[in-house]
Amino acid sequence: MIxxxxxxxxxxxxxxxxxxxxxxxxxxxxxxxxxxxxxDVNAARIAELREGRDHTREVEAAVLREAKICYTADPAExxxxxVIIVAVPTPIDSHRNPDLRPVLGASATVGRHMSGGSVIVYxxxxxxxxxEEICLPILEKESGLKLGRDFALGYSPxxxxxxxxxxTLASIVxxxxxxxxSVADLLAGLYGxxxxxxVHKASGIRVAEAAKVIENTQRDLNIALMNEFAIIFQRMGxxxxxxxxxxxxxxxxxxxxxxxxGGHCIGVDPYYLTFKAEELGYHPQxxxxxxxxxxxxxxxxxxxxxxxLIRMGVRVGTAKVGILGFTFKEDVPDLRNTRVIDMVRELxxxxxxxxVHDPEAAPEEALHEYGQTLSPxxxxxxxxxxxLAVPHKAYRSLSPADLRARFARPDRALLMDxxxxxxxxxxxxxxxxxxRL
Numbered sequence: 001m002i003x004x005x006x007x008x009x010x011x012x013x014x015x016x017x018x019x020x021x022x023x024x025x026x027x028x029x030x031x032x033x034x035x036x037x038x039x040d041v042n043a044a045r046i047a048e049l050r051e052g053r054d055h056t057r058e059v060e061a062a063v064l065r066e067a068k069i070c071y072t073a074d075p076a077e078x079x080x081x082x083v084i085i086v087a088v089p090t091p092i093d094s095h096r097n098p099d100l101r102p103v104l105g106a107s108a109t110v111g112r113h114m115s116g117g118s119v120i121v122y123x124x125x126x127x128x129x130x131x132e133e134i135c136l137p138i139l140e141k142e143s144g145l146k147l148g149r150d151f152a153l154g155y156s157p158x159x160x161x162x163x164x165x166x167x168t169l170a171s172i173v174x175x176x177x178x179x180x181x182s183v184a185d186l187l188a189g190l191y192g193x194x195x196x197x198x199v200h201k202a203s204g205i206r207v208a209e210a211a212k213v214i215e216n217t218q219r220d221l222n223i224a225l226m227n228e229f230a231i232i233f234q235r236m237g238x239x240x241x242x243x244x245x246x247x248x249x250x251x252x253x254x255x256x257x258x259x260x261x262g263g264h265c266i267g268v269d270p271y272y273l274t275f276k277a278e279e280l281g282y283h284p285q286x287x288x289x290x291x292x293x294x295x296x297x298x299x300x301x302x303x304x305x306x307x308x309l310i311r312m313g314v315r316v317g318t319a320k321v322g323i324l325g326f327t328f329k330e331d332v333p334d335l336r337n338t339r340v341i342d343m344v345r346e347l348x349x350x351x352x353x354x355x356v357h358d359p360e361a362a363p364e365e366a367l368h369e370y371g372q373t374l375s376p377x378x379x380x381x382x383x384x385x386x387x388l389a390v391p392h393k394a395y396r397s398l399s400p401a402d403l404r405a406r407f408a409r410p411d412r413a414l415l416m417d418x419x420x421x422x423x424x425x426x427x428x429x430x431x432x433x434x435x436r437l
Contacts, residue, residue: 002082023087111142157212163332224290262328298342325390400430
């Protein structure tokens with residue numbers, strides 16, 4: 001089996017399959033210690049990286065240019081690798097079931113090209129058991145090799161938080177697990193080269209898989225609780241953020257906030273766990289209840305906007321609403337599983353004309369993935385309501401006077417601030433009616 005010295009002495013390269021938000025930072029980090037092959041099936045992505053550009057902005061341009069990585073779309077290059085790390089996405093389909101096509105396809109590709117003595121490591125988020133029960137048989141079938149005799153298997157769940165420059169790969173404890181103890185030691189040493197926060201060796205691959213999937217499930221449930229609080233408090237006429245500020249004075253109160261829950265992790269991972277649970281004959285209740293609340297927030301916000309428009313005397317069928325922000329979170333270009341689209345579609349069903357702006361998102365991606373046109377900020381004019389959906393830093397430059405000037409009738413300016421982004425007092429002084437979640 002491959003040794004750590006063979007990698008660090010650059011006798012055999014390490015390969016990363018999938019060069020997105022997870023794979024690219026990993027490849028760049030390892031390039032300082034090993035020869036690295038970066039494989040992605042997207043030829044445009046390979047061309048971009050060879051030019052030293054990263055549209056995800058997870059790796060700074062100067063760092064990317066310095067990293068010596070062999071970028072390729074040719075899977076035959078994997079035959080050289082002593083360690084192959086699979087970092088492809090694991091999304092859900094339109095029925096909220098796990099969409100395993102990327103990880104199954106990657107497993108088949110790796111199996112066809114891997115060499116004896118290599119270690120295959122998965123970083124993709126999956127339900128407990130998937131690596132050994134589904135991916136492993138594909139690797140063995142496609143390669144003709146046998147686990148334990150010819151190659152080893154590992155799992156090390158990714159913990160990348162897109163756009164976060166504080167909690168980075170190096171600063172977050174890395175979990176590793178493997179098919180046997182010696183390989184777990186190898187992976188602990190390997191990841192220890194790039195993760196300064198330390199490495200935790202889990203007792204088995206399924207434990208590591210489960211640890212990853214519950215991390216985001218826990219966050220999802222806590223946000224769902226805040227969203228349910230917000231819905232209740234709205235009916236009581238209480239400002240939710242005021243309540244959370246007061247409750248937050250207790251030392252052990254958890255600082256979660258209500259909002260839209262999208263992205264590749266929190267809004268997706270719980271469905272992997274519930275899928276497996278139901279396969280085993282158990283119907284999860286708490287997890288799915290949280291998912292129903294969070295999945296319904298876009299519709300709730302749109303319906304609230306319609307009610308507010310009616311109260312102002314605006315004819316809903318001719319109303320024009322502007323939305324600030326379309327990505328799944330602030331200050332990133334990532335559109336995966338954005339729930340802002342739920343608001344847009346629900347408003348459009350009411351006949352509302354919706355204009356969306358986002359300074360971070362790629363307009364062509366928004367159009368391709370969601371059929372949504374992103375408009376210049378100048379087009380958010382003559383509005384009946386404005387919704388701040390994603391608190392990008394770029395919106396800090398919008399003064400209350402600027403916001404007020406965007407309404408068709410400044411005397412009935414309605415701003416719905418989903419994230420409590422703008423100052424309440426300043427908006428009131430400008431004559432803007434504020435609603436916030």
